Amino acid sequence: MEKSQWPYENRAGCVTRLQADVLVLGGGVAGCMAAAQAARRGQSVILVEKGAAKRSGAGGSGCDHWESAATNPCSTVSPEALLKAMMDDNDGYNNAISHYIECREGWDALLDIERMGGKIRDTEDEFKGAAFRDEKTKLMFAYDYKSRVTLRIWGATFKPAMAAACRKLGVRVFDRVMATTLLTEGGRQGGRCVGAAGFHTRTGEFFVFSAKAVIMAMSRPARVWLFSSGHPGLCEFRPLQCAGDGHAMGWRAGAEFNMMEKSVQAEFSAAGRSFPPYSTGNNHNTWYAASLIDAAGRKIPYADRDGRLLKTVEERYLPAPGQDFFLKGGAVTQAKYEFEGPETLPYEELKKQGYRLAFYADLSDLPELERKVIWGMMVGQEGKTQVPVYQNFTEAGFDPRRHVLQCYGTGWQSAQFLPKERQLFGLPGGFMNDWDLMTNLPGLFVAGDALFASDCYGHAAATGSYAGRKAAAYARKNQRLPLCEEQIEAEKRRVYAPLSADPREGVSWKELNEAIAKAMQNYCGEQKRDELLLSGVELLERYEREVIPKAFAANPHELTRLLEVFDILTVAQVILQACLSRRQSCEKLEFYRPDGDGAEPAPFICLRQEGGRVLRRQVPLDYAGDVKENYEKHNRDYIEEKEAAL
Amino acid sequence: MSEFLFRQTPPAEPIQFDGEKCTNCGRCLEVCMIDVMLPGEKHPIAAYPDECWYCGCCVMECPEGAIRLRHPLMNQTRWVEKASLLKKEKE
Ligand SMILES: Cc1cc2nc3c(=O)[nH]c(=O)nc-3n(C[C@H](O)[C@H](O)[C@H](O)COP(=O)(O)OP(=O)(O)OC[C@H]3O[C@@H](n4cnc5c(N)ncnc54)[C@H](O)[C@@H]3O)c2cc1C
Ligand code: SF4
Ligand code: SF4
Numbered sequence: 001m002e003k004s005q006w007p008y009e010n011r012a013g014c015v016t017r018l019q020a021d022v023l024v025l026g027g028g029v030a031g032c033m034a035a036a037q038a039a040r041r042g043q044s045v046i047l048v049e050k051g052a053a054k055r056s057g058a059g060g061s062g063c064d065h066w067e068s069a070a071t072n073p074c075s076t077v078s079p080e081a082l083l084k085a086m087m088d089d090n091d092g093y094n095n096a097i098s099h100y101i102e103c104r105e106g107w108d109a110l111l112d113i114e115r116m117g118g119k120i121r122d123t124e125d126e127f128k129g130a131a132f133r134d135e136k137t138k139l140m141f142a143y144d145y146k147s148r149v150t151l152r153i154w155g156a157t158f159k160p161a162m163a164a165a166c167r168k169l170g171v172r173v174f175d176r177v178m179a180t181t182l183l184t185e186g187g188r189q190g191g192r193c194v195g196a197a198g199f200h201t202r203t204g205e206f207f208v209f210s211a212k213a214v215i216m217a218m219s220r221p222a223r224v225w226l227f228s229s230g231h232p233g234l235c236e237f238r239p240l241q242c243a244g245d246g247h248a249m250g251w252r253a254g255a256e257f258n259m260m261e262k263s264v265q266a267e268f269s270a271a272g273r274s275f276p277p278y279s280t281g282n283n284h285n286t287w288y289a290a291s292l293i294d295a296a297g298r299k300i301p302y303a304d305r306d307g308r309l310l311k312t313v314e315e316r317y318l319p320a321p322g323q324d325f326f327l328k329g330g331a332v333t334q335a336k337y338e339f340e341g342p343e344t345l346p347y348e349e350l351k352k353q354g355y356r357l358a359f360y361a362d363l364s365d366l367p368e369l370e371r372k373v374i375w376g377m378m379v380g381q382e383g384k385t386q387v388p389v390y391q392n393f394t395e396a397g398f399d400p401r402r403h404v405l406q407c408y409g410t411g412w413q414s415a416q417f418l419p420k421e422r423q424l425f426g427l428p429g430g431f432m433n434d435w436d437l438m439t440n441l442p443g444l445f446v447a448g449d450a451l452f453a454s455d456c457y458g459h460a461a462a463t464g465s466y467a468g469r470k471a472a473a474y475a476r477k478n479q480r481l482p483l484c485e486e487q488i489e490a491e492k493r494r495v496y497a498p499l500s501a502d503p504r505e506g507v508s509w510k511e512l513n514e515a516i517a518k519a520m521q522n523y524c525g526e527q528k529r530d531e532l533l534l535s536g537v538e539l540l541e542r543y544e545r546e547v548i549p550k551a552f553a554a555n556p557h558e559l560t561r562l563l564e565v566f567d568i569l570t571v572a573q574v575i576l577q578a579c580l581s582r583r584q585s586c587e588k589l590e591f592y593r594p595d596g597d598g599a600e601p602a603p604f605i606c607l608r609q610e611g612g613r614v615l616r617r618q619v620p621l622d623y624a625g626d627v628k629e630n631y632e633k634h635n636r637d638y639i640e641e642k643e644a645a646l
Numbered sequence: 647m648s649e650f651l652f653r654q655t656p657p658a659e660p661i662q663f664d665g666e667k668c669t670n671c672g673r674c675l676e677v678c679m680i681d682v683m684l685p686g687e688k689h690p691i692a693a694y695p696d697e698c699w700y701c702g703c704c705v706m707e708c709p710e711g712a713i714r715l716r717h718p719l720m721n722q723t724r725w726v727e728k729a730s731l732l733k734k735e736k737e
Contacts, residue, residue: 055677057679061701156706233680233697234718234721360731384702386706388702392716404726
C-alpha cells in the first residue's frame with residue numbers, strides 16, 4: 001500500500017470485536033426504530049451505520065407525508081380495508097404482512113417519533129382553519145381529506161430525534177462502519193445468522209460483531225441500470241449510500257428473495273434526464289393538488305375517475321361520489337378505477353383540446369393555506385427540499401404567488417427516461433419475510449426498504465419497530481453461538497484485497513459500475529428474452545472472474561464505493577436469475593417477456609442460494625393468510641401491552 | 647492572467663464554503679452520510695463532490711450559515727412569471 005496524505009489514521013488490518021444481543025445493520029429510519037425498540041426491551045444493542053445516523057438514509061433530510069396511518073384517531077378507513085386496497089391494486093404482488101404492519105402500527109410508530117422529539121402536529125396553529133387540519137388533534141392530512149389516512153408531518157425533525165433517542169436508550173452507534181458480510185453458524189450458507197463484519201470507512205479498521213439476533217435495515221439496491229460517472233451521487237433517487245449491500249450480503253449468506261425480477265422504467269433521479277425531485281411539481285405526493293397550466297397560462301382541468309370535471313380546488317381532495325377513499329402517494333403511479341383519485345386530464349386529451357407544452361405547476365390560484373402548506377411545509381420538510389429547493393429558490397426570488405415552475409414531460413413529471421433505463425422503485429423486490437419479519441435464516445430479521453414490495457417512511461418506521469420487538473424476543477430465547485473464524489478471515493481478505501491491487505491495472509469503482517449499468521440496459525432492459533438474459537449472465541460472470549480480483553481502491557473511502565459496486569454486481573446477477581425464472585409477462589411486475597409461454601403468470605417466485613446453487617420456489621400470492629387473524633396471533637403480547645397502557 | 651493550473655476538471659461544485667464565516671467546527675463533515683468532505687486547514691474540503699446527493703444536510707447542520715449548496719447548471723429548474731405567459735398569449 002502506498003503512503004498518502006489521507007487525513008485519517010490508517011488502521012487497516014486492526015480488528016475490533018464486539019458483542020450485543022441485537023445487532024442492527026443500517027441506521028436509517030427502519031434501523032433507528034428497530035434499535036430503539038430492542039433497547040427498550042432490555043436488550044444490549046449495536047447499530048452499525050455506513051454514514052452518520054443523525055441524517056443518514058433516504059429519510060435523513062426529511063419527509064413530508066406519512067402514508068397509511070389507518071389507526072390514527074381521524075382515519076375513516078380500517079387497516080384491513082386499506083391493506084386490501086393495496087393488495088388489489090397490485091393484483092396481489094405486494095407484501096401483505098409488512099404493509100398490514102404499516103397500516104396497523106404506523107400510527108404507533110409516529111407517536112413514538114413524536115415522543116422522541118419529532119414534530120407531527122401543527123402546535124403553532126399555523127394552519128388553523130385549513131380543510132386538511134383536525135382542530136382537536138392539530139393533525140394535518142394530505143391528498144384525500146375525507147379518509148385522513150395520510151398525514152402531513154414535519155419530517156425534517158425526525159431523523160436527528162430518532163438517532164438521539166437511540167443513544168439515550170444506550171444503543172451503541174457505530175457511524176462510518178460499512179457492514180460487508182453476515183456471519184452464519186459454522187460459516188454455512190443458510191445457517192443461523194450469528195453476527196456480521198465490516199470496516200471503518202475512514203480508517204479501514206475491521207469490525208466483527210457477534211449477536212443473538214440481527215436486523216437487516218440497509219435499504220434496497222440502486223445504480224443497477226442508472227449510472228453517471230460525472231454525478232454518481234445524483235444518478236438515483238435514493239442516497240448513494242443505499243446501493244444494495246444488504247441484498248448482496250443476504251444473497252451470499254443464503255437468504256431468500258422475492259420479486260427480484262421486477263423493475264420499472266426510471267422515473268426519479270436527478271442526473272441528466274431529471275431535475276431535483278420536487279423542484280418541478282410532482283402531484284403524486286408533495287405537490288398534490290397544485291394547479292397545472294399550459295404554455296399559454298390556461299388552467300388544465302382536474303377530473304375525477306369518471307371524467308367529471310372538478311370545478312373547485314376543494315374537490316381535488318375528495319373521493320368521487322360513491323367512493324370510500326382513493327389511493328395516492330409514493331407507490332401509486334396509476335391506481336385502478338376503484339382506488340383512483342382526482343387527476344389532471346391525460347395528455348392525449350389535452351393535446352386534442354389544444355393545450356400546449358410546456359406545462360407549469362401553479363400555486364398562485366390556490367387558497368392561501370393550500371399554497372402555504374405545499375410551498376413552505378411540504379416543499380421544505382420533504383427529503384432534499386429544505387435547502388436545494390425551498391431555501392435556494394426563495395433566495396433566488398421565487399414567489400409562489402407570482403411564479404410558476406416548469407414540468408418536464410407531458411404531465412407532472414420532472415424527467416423522461418428511456419424504457420431500458422430502469423430502477424428498483426414502486427414496490428420492488430427484496431428480502432422474503434414471515435410474520436415475525438424474519439427471513440429464512442434463523443435470527444435474521446428484516447425491515448424497511450430492504451423488504452420485498454416495500455416503500456415509504458411509515459412502512460420503514462413501523463416494520464423497524466416491529467422487527468426490533470421480534471428480534472428482542474428471539475435474542476431472549478436463543479443463546480449466543482460462536483463465530484466461524486474461517487469465515488471472518490475470508491471476509492477480511494476479500495475486503496482488503498483492492499487496497500493492495502495494482503493501480504495501473506486495476507479498474508475503479510466508477511468504471512465497473514458504468515459497465516454493469518450498461519450491461520443491464522442491454523441485456524435486462526424492458527423486454528426480457530432468454531438469449532439476452534443469458535448473455536448478461538455470461539458478461540457479469542466475466543466481470544466477477546476477471547475484473548473484481550484486479551479492482552483498485554486508494555483509501556477506505558474509495559474502498560467503500562468499490563465494495564458497493566461489487567454488491568451491485570451481485571444484485572444484478574440475482575436480478576438476471578430472477579428474470580430467467582419468470583416465464584410469462586406480468587403486468588404488475590412491469591415484466592415483459594415476448595418469448596413467454598403464454599400461461600397464466602406465476603405467483604411469487606423466490607430465489608436463494610444453497611451450496612452456491614440457485615434454488616427457486618413458487619409461493620402463493622396469499623401466503624400471508626388472513627392478515628388480521630395472523631397479526632393478532634403473532635402479536636398477542638403487543639396488543640396486551642397496548643391495552644394495559646390505556 | 648493568472649498562472650496556469652493543472653487540476654481534475656470537476657463536473658460540478660455542489661458545496662462552497664464562506665471562508666469568512668466558517669469556524670472549521672467540522673459539523674457539516676460529520677453529518678454528511680456520503681462523507682463528501684475531508685478535514686481541511688481553514689474549512690472542510692469537498693474531496694468527493696461528484697458523490698454529493700444534494701440532500702442539504704450539511705447546510706442544515708452549519709451553525710454559521712457558512713456553506714452553500716448549488717445544483718449543477720443542467721439541474722436548475724426553470725420558472726417564469728405567470729403573467730408573462732398570459733401576456734405572450736395576448737400578443
Ligand atoms: C428524497 C426522498 C423523499 C422521500 N419522501 C418520502 C415521504 O415524504 N414519505 C414517505 O413515506 N417516504 C418518503 N421517502 C421514502 C422513505 O424515505 C424511505 O422509504 C425510508 O427512508 C426507508 O427507510 P429504510 O430505513 O429502509 O432505509 P434508509 O432510511 O435509506 O436507511 C438505510 C440505511 O442503511 C445504511 N446502509 C446502507 N448500506 C450499509 C452498509 N453496508 N453498512 C451499514 N449501513 C448501511 C444507509 O447509510 C442508510 O442510512 C422519500 C425518499 C427520498 C429519497
Ligand atoms: S448536500 Fe448532502 S451529500 Fe452533499 S455534501 Fe452536503 S450533506 Fe453531503
Ligand atoms: S458546519 Fe459550518 S462552520 Fe462548521 S465547518 Fe462546516 S461550514 Fe464551517
